[in-house]
Amino acid sequence: MATKRPGEKTSSSGPQSCPSTAAGPTDTRQSGAEIQETLMYMQCCGQEAPNMTESNGHRNIMNRNHQVPVLVPRGRTEGGWTHPSAPQQTTTPTVPSCPVSAPYSSWSPGSVEMDEIMAAMVLTSMSCSPVVQSSPQSQNDPVPGPSSGGGDMECGGGELSDSGSSGYWSWDHDNVSPALSLSVIEMDSSPDEGLHMELEQGVELNVAKRSKSSFRGAYRCLWPGCGKVLTSSVGMKRHVRVLHLGSGSEQSHREEDFYYTKFSCKAPPALVPALSSHVPWVSCGSPPGPGPDSGLQIPSSTSSSPSGSGSSRPSSGPGSAPGQPSPLSQSAPSSFRQIQTDHLYQACTPLQVTVSCRNPTPCCWTPPPVTVSNQHSHHNSQVVRGRCRSVSVGEQWLQQNSTTNRQTTMRAASPSRSHCSFRKGRGEAKKCRKVYGVDRKEQWCTACRWKKACQRFPD
């Protein structure tokens, strides 16, 4: 995936849209124009992009928080932001044409930094909207696929990637609805920030509505003594920026992410118990369970979520198949279903399976449902007959009367099918072998002689 996005980038809009406004990239040479280009890209790719121009310390923070940068193209994120000192290879044509890391790697920090900051400020003052509007894919490509959702999110990343910097829940946003990308792009094309925020909020609500469940995040201000809770990340950012950081400052514009966190307001009912506590699953990696897998690819390099498990995760991950049969199975972890599956496999009665496993009683020889009863009775008689087939009539009758009960009781505690290698435990009854011994084998019952179930001394 990480390789995919850059590829898309190079071919389509993301990087191209940025450089289109700046001087053509000359790769190895880091000219001022490229500085602007880079900064332009950073600006248009997310509000916190300019963050990277900040001191290393802060950048590190950003990097740390950007373990799952959703809307930022992977190539840049990994090659550039997470590794500010990344070599200039990031500027090679193989990498999207907006190498973020280039400025840091090749400039002398002293002299260039001012230009950089100046450029950043200029570009910040310039709304990113023109750049975004110039992005052909973001507007021409209505497909909200990963390409548009990931790379072209440009300013959409302002909201979403900001969220990403404050936690991984940005994935949630991204996963919530691919259509979000389009909406956000449209929204971001508006230079009016106020309207932008309003729209964004609306988009968020729509996203929440559209999301598979009724999940909706709230944002809590982490500023000491504040604790304000808002439903919009933008609102929260504005809150932090205005009230705590001071509006207008570019730095505050970036730092606001660190002063709020998102927590789950409302989770799917089945997941509520598991997620009830609070932020944790929001902030500890990708959302539990690949449930939000929905075609979105989690960056392998950045996301250290132990999802595998699948799955793992309350939503059972891979287990969180769309067709959840029942609320019980929905709420149950995937392991539970796995157990069921194993049990089914061992039971190996296709029809019984569904019935027996949903019943508390593990085995269905108790009152079998109508649909199964025929099979059971048939099977039962089959078993008895099979056992009696080489026995005399009297013995057969005896055996049927005796062993049927025995088997019935015994099978009540075991899978039903005879071919499921059901083996009753060793009974206390002596068998012909024990009674007569091997040397008097002729006195054994025929069943014992034939290595069948003893008919003379049934359990």
Add this chain to the structure above:
DNA sequence: GGTGCCGGGCC
């Protein structure tokens, strides 16, 4: 390893 016996092959 002994025992019980299921499953299946042979006639």
Add this chain to the structure above:
DNA sequence: GGCCCGGCACC
């Protein structure tokens, strides 16, 4: 259907 046995689970 009668007879037999390989193979497995249990002890």
